[in-house]
Amino acid sequence: MARDTLSFDHVLFAIGGLPITLGLLLSGTCGLLLLLFLATVLRRGRVQEAAEARIDVLLSAQADMQSRIATLTEVFGTRQAELNRAIGERLDGMGQRIGSSILQQTQATHENLRRLQERLTAIDSAQANIQTLARDMAGLQQILSNKQTRGAFGQQRMETIVADGLPQGAYAFQPTLSNGARPDCTIRMPNGQPALVVDAKFPLEGWNAMRASEDETARRYATQQFRRDMEVHIRDIATKYLLPGETQDTAFLFVPSESIFADIHEHFEAIVQKAHRARIVIVSPSLLLLSIQVIQAILRDASMREQAHLIRDEVVHLMADLGRLDERVRKLQGHFLASQRDVEDILISSDKLRKRGGRIESLELDTPAAAAEPPVPAADPARPRQGGLKLRVVDEE
Template sequence: MDQLLPIFSAPLAQLGNSTITVGHALVGGAAVLVLLLAGLAIALWRSARARTLAAAEAAEHARAAEARMAEITRAQSEMQGRMATIADVFGARQGELNKAISDRLDSMTGRLGQSMSEQARATHESLSKLQERLAVIDTAQGNIQSLAGQVVQLQQILANKQTRGAFGQSRMEAIIADGLPSSAYEFQATLSNGNRPDCLVRMPNDAPSLVIDAKFPLESWNAIRAAADAESPDAEKQATQAFRRDIDVHIKAIADRYFIQGETQDTAFMFVPSESIFAEIHENFEALVQRAHRARIVIVSPSLLMLSIQVIQAVLKDARMREQAHLIQGEVVRLMEDVGRLDDRVRKLQAHFSQANRDIDMILTSTEKVTKRGQKIEALELGTVEGEGESRGVSQVAETKSGSLRLRVVEGDD
């Protein structure tokens, strides 16, 4: 030991004023070795602890992974159950939709059939009424053609023969009967005052009737002719005065008897049965003619009476044609009303068909949407994404008001 002391005390290095010996070096080395061993032990302890922590963390991760796998398995089972529920709900809703569509189509078909039946019945009634109106129009047209085809036959005016029986009432009646229909005149009609004119011509449009008197004083005229033939101026003068008196009395009698306000015209005809007598009166008895005009009495010859009757006949014909025209016009108005109602009913039927087409288009649109939604559900793909939150999966199945189904996928972290 003593031998080793000099070795330990032998100088090894010089650092400034300090001398480092072998012993110092050995002590320092031992200290360094101790420090190294301590550091190695600490490192080994830390390594063992790290391995322990890593193992614990690995076990924790394994347990978390198992829990996540169990959650995924549970979610998958739950999703399969929900998918089965969705399929059942979709099948039930599809059945209900098919039933509703079938009921709607049946109801629409029934309404369309009933509407078409009603429209067909209304159309048949309108056509029947139309045929009746057309028949009435054909009848009225036939009457107009018959009236237009009538030709008034005029009698030849007799020569100025002066034999009795060729004048007066019979000639006037022949002219009236030849020129007017039987319903337009009446012989020996009784007026409201009890007088009976020779002829009463009924005017159209409820106008007062026209009085024709044929009581010409033929005897006085024959007396004038007889005096003229006898070449007796005094007798002829007396006969002329008597003729003026008789005509004047006759004019006054016509005015007093046959002028009734509202029943007869304020003008009357005094019939002269010969053209020669008529000419003689206008040539030689101008005062009588003027007196008759002032009394609103027209002296007419057979030709003038015939002309007057033709005018009256034309007025009556025009009135009848106007009545027929009004009848046709009324029928045409009613025909146009029927045609208007037929047009309204056809337009209503067209509107029903248009509404039915729109309803069918809406139904087809709804079925197309349902089919597309079913295809989307059928083509739905499910997957997982790793993360730090909850697992990805189906979290909600929502049902809309329109009857379609919608899936909402929520993404989350593991």
Template sequence: MTNNPLPYLPFGVSPGLMAVGVSAAVVVLVVTWAGLRRRREAALYNLEDLVASLHQANAELTGRVRTMGEALSARQSDLARLVTERLDSVNARMGQTLDRSAHRTGEGLARLHERLAVIDAAQARLTGLTEEVVGLKDILANKQARGAYGQGRMEAIVRDGLPADAYAFQPTLSNRTRPDCTVKLPGDRAALVIDAKFPLEAFQALKAAEQEHERAQAGARVRTDMGKHIRDIAERYLIPGETQDTALMFVPSESVFADLSEHFPDVLQKASRARVMVVSPTLLTLAIQLMRSVARDARMREQAHLIQAEVRGLTDDVRRLGERVGKLDDHFRLARKDVSDISSLADRIVTRGDRIDAVDYAVPPVPANDQRVQPPGLFDGAAE
């Protein structure tokens, strides 16, 4: 019999010890496997709990998401409605603003058209004024036309301020001269002379002068021409007993009169010494108004007796009116007394009527055995 040799065991380990080691290893493996199984089962249980928790969390999350979705949808609807309302409001305000802007723009355009029309009218008037100024320049350049222009302005002022019987144009004086106008003053046979001619060429030369020597020459010419014209007025129109001792020289330009007053006071003093007063349109208007007031006062003095007679008649009428008012007041007083008496009589009649109405007309009953004579009844005869 052949014996099988035992396997070689290292380190001199016996087979029994080897079996014990194997058994221990098996036990360890079994214990380890059991532990692992328990851990796996615990892990599976924990995993199931985790899955359940996840499902619950998922359900809660789904509910929250649904709630949030509904809330978001509601918010979105509210936001859309709010945006729509805001847009409608903005559109309405924008429309109103545009309407107001269009209305204001229309009004502005209308006013602009009106102003343009006014500007066009003003431009047309300026054009006409320019033509008139050019015509005036032509008139002033012509001595005869200039005299007619001054005469026209002076006549317009006189006509506007005085009655027709208080002035005369181009009358002939005793010395065969013809002044432009004479004004009759009340209470005086002497008339006031007004001259409407003036030497304009010297003033035009003064305005056109640029150099100092040219202005000096033009100023000297103004003094010469004005002095000559003042002497002519004094010699021709100041006639004792026929005209006033003062005459008026009319300058139909305020600017020319201003130049005279500012730059040529010596000329005005010379005219004053010669009893010739240089007047502008404004001063002539004031003088004419003063003459009209004087004439009105003179007429009032002339008619004073008529006014006094009318006042006396008016006083008598007022006195008679007072007497008639007194008589009428007496009539009213008597009428008021009669009305008061009638009212008192009516009150007494009413009082007596009330007393009569308060009397008791009932007849007391009469006993059957009463033999006194009874008054016949009202309808006794009718009953028979």
């Protein structure tokens, strides 16, 4: 129990031969704590002073910072107002430009739409024309596919050209010749010459088959077939329609297309030469029209020659009438000359009467002169006045 109780004089340890008791240790510890406390208090005072100084500096810096911030805020506000005003002006200008550009684009768009509408209208019209043409071509193809209808088509074109170019009675369609043949048309020639024969039965089916051939073999066969058809047709015209004394020694083979006529003369020269040797002239619509115009001029000249004697007789009668007119005009001129002389005598008498009246008015009567004036004889009613106007009835011849 004594071991567990410690006194302040109890030596705990020794340092350099100096015994360290518990009281000494406690007092030293207390003094050390006191020193530490004082040092801490002094340090806190200096820290507080430094903190207060720093706070003052911070407050001054804060005030300076607030002043600068206020200045910057004012500057930024001014700059922002200017920037807003500039942005507003730019936005207004841009809005005006965009509005003007949009208006121009709208007008251009409306104009383009209008032009597009016009073009679409033209395209619709052209499409309608193309559809009509397609239907016409289909009808023409149906016409040309039928041999009898195709012959009627060529006959109709030929008849239209002849009827438009020649007067009525100068042609005949499908007449009957002495051998029983019936050509498509005959044209009367002047001066009693034989009629000219026009044939319109062109072998168009062989031509279409040649054009529709896809390979070389079929085209060659169709070409040979078309050449044979043309040769047979030329021979038939020469044997049936060229009759001495009844028809001309030359006949027309009418081709109802200018393109077919050009292709025949370009690729079938042998057929053309054979037709010339047989006195068969292959004609297109334009050549037939030209020939009709020449024939019309010849008929007109022949008609003028037939009427020449009538014109001559009329001229003779006209000259006789002119002779009688000249004689009657000369007689009328004689009457006018006699009347002019009578008028001159009347003027002389009136002048004398005027002078005598003047002398009477001035009382200057000249009795000898008056006595010398021969008396005017009285007019004999039974005697005609000389130099007067004589009327004579001229008998019409």
